[in-house]
Structure formats: C-alpha cells, structure tokens
Amino acid sequence: MSEVSTIKITKTTKSRLSETDLKNVPFGKIFTDHMLVADFVNGAWQEPEILPYQPLSFDPSLSAIHYGQSIFEGIKAYHNVRNETVIFRPYDNFARFNQSAVRMQMPEVPEEIFIEGMKELINLDKAWIPGYDNHALYIRPFMFSTDTFIGVRPSSTYKFMIILAPTGPYYSKPVRIAVEEKYTRAAPGGVGQAKNAGNYGASLKPTSDAQAQGYDQILWTDAFEHKWLQEVGTMNVFFVLKDKVLTPSLEEGTILDGVTRRSAVVVLREMGLNVEERKVSIDELIDEYKKGNFLEAFGTGTAATISPIKELAYKDEHLVFDLEKSSQTSIELGKRLSDIRLGIVEDVHGWIEKI
C-alpha cells in the first residue's frame, strides 16, 4: 500500500508463522498473527487498531450472545502469478456487510475501516498467504453488539473485527443433497439475505437430520410450498440444463446474494450460456431430468468456490449425475474464475483489488 497508514498497529512479539505448516492448514482453525478491531461507542466509530491475535474478554450479559446482533463476511485474498497480493471483489462484500448491518439494526461500517483496515491487516500478515496452488487467505470481517444489558433492544455499542485464516485447496467432493421439505432457512420478510449468525445456527439441525439419512447437505426450499428452490447448504445453487443454466432469483429476499453467484452468472454468460435468474421448482427439474435435459448442478460460495452435486433426492425421486461424463460447465467455470483471480487472464470486470 502506498499511502501512509493511519491505523495504529501493535505488532506481535512472537510470530506463530514459523511453526505453521501453510501447505497443510485445515480450513478455519489457524489464524494469522494479527487482528483488526474497531469499536462503535457514543454513536461513532472509534479509530481502528491492529493488535496481536488474542482472546477477547467480555461480560456475561454481552447482548450479542443473548439476542444475536451478529453479522459476518467471507472474502479471499491470493498471491497471483506475478506474486502480487490481490483480494477478490472486496467492495461487494463491503456493501453486503452494511446491508446485513441495516437489516440487523446495527451501524454501518465506513470504508476506511472495512476496506482500508482489511488491506492494512493483510499487508502486515501477507507472509501468511500460502504460496501453493489453490491456497488462499480467508478473510473474516464480523461485527457484534457489545452492550452489557439483557433487555431486547438494539445495542448502543458494537465491535467490528477482521481476522485472517490461511486456507488450503478446499476440495469439495461431489455431494448428495436432500431437498428439504420440513424446515425453512428463509422466508420473505425474514433475514435470509443477511449474513447474520443466527441463520447458521438455525441450519444445523436440519442439516444433521439429513446427514443422519446419508446425505451431505440440504437444498433449501420456500417456506410455503417447499418446492421453490433457494440455496444448497450455505451456498447458492445453479442447475445446468441442455439449453440454459438456471439459478434462483433474489427478489423475494430469501437468498443470500453471493459474490461467487454474481461472478458465476457473468462468467457463464461469457461462456455463451443462457443464464436465467428466476424461480425454479423441484418439479421443473424432475421433469427436465426425465427428459434427459438436466445435466449438472453445483453450489457456489467463497469457501469452496464450486461444489459439484452428484445426487438430488426428493420424495421417491433420485436425480443422479454422472460427474465423470457431465461436469464440463462447472469445471470450465471454476477454471475461468481461478484464471481471473490468479491474473492469468485480464481482469476485465474490475473484480481484483491489489494491495
């Protein structure tokens, strides 16, 4: 970064980097040496600080724990082929973070803290970005309420933080998916389009139930008829038919507006495919499958990028995909996204932010 930083930095006196095997890091368990912290008090954001990564201590009445004003983001940074450090579409995550904040009655975080703080933190810990194929630095910005008061009301104080986790190739083995007919992830007017912590807590039991039946994940359906498809686990979902690619549209507010989803829609169109963002029902897919027109299905998200689906189960129907034969679309999409991130092709969309 060229500008002189205004962020106060306290460096660690004992880096853990030399004792970390960056080639074999498990996802989400190892964090870099530093973290960014900014507090919202008296109606204003205070100066952010970068500190050694360390535990927080707080009062048992911390409101976030009781009433769940807690939101997060997930972003990745890479070393590209020219050995530059780049972040993929961080402004999209920044905008979405503040949309989540508004929905959860939390203060919006300014760009100087979210984006500049993120760059500063990554710059300080960039030696932690693994220099191996398909590795990345996972960036986790989050915010939670910090009033020490157990009454239900919006907190007046908040903490915004960013932590960083080196990650290896997130190989997603093809998954078996159960179409969910009982539980609901999101309903119109709810919080499905916000990345708030409670959504994930609520998804754990339905997912465990499906896993007990031998599936890996669930395909969420609408709250009323349980037939309009929403998302697969915590990923957006795409269905490749012979003459088009379908992905559920966002207008009901029940679907998280994924940055990978957005990018996939653009890249699939560049591949010459006809992408339709609209309501998609399980009945339509079963129908197309029986006609031999339904070729591939996959999830998209920052952590795994693309996760191929090998089976969709709904009542007595099992739509099985032979991924050896038919996964050209997801493989080509994954390659194109990777080429953009790594600077192998030109970034014509302005998705890459250099540090």
Ligand SMILES: *Cc1c(COP(=O)(O)O)cnc(C)c1O
């Ligand atoms: C984060 C998330 C996604 C994927 O969003 P990306 O920006 O692509 O990582 C999809 N669905 C849910 C529920 C999510 O939380």
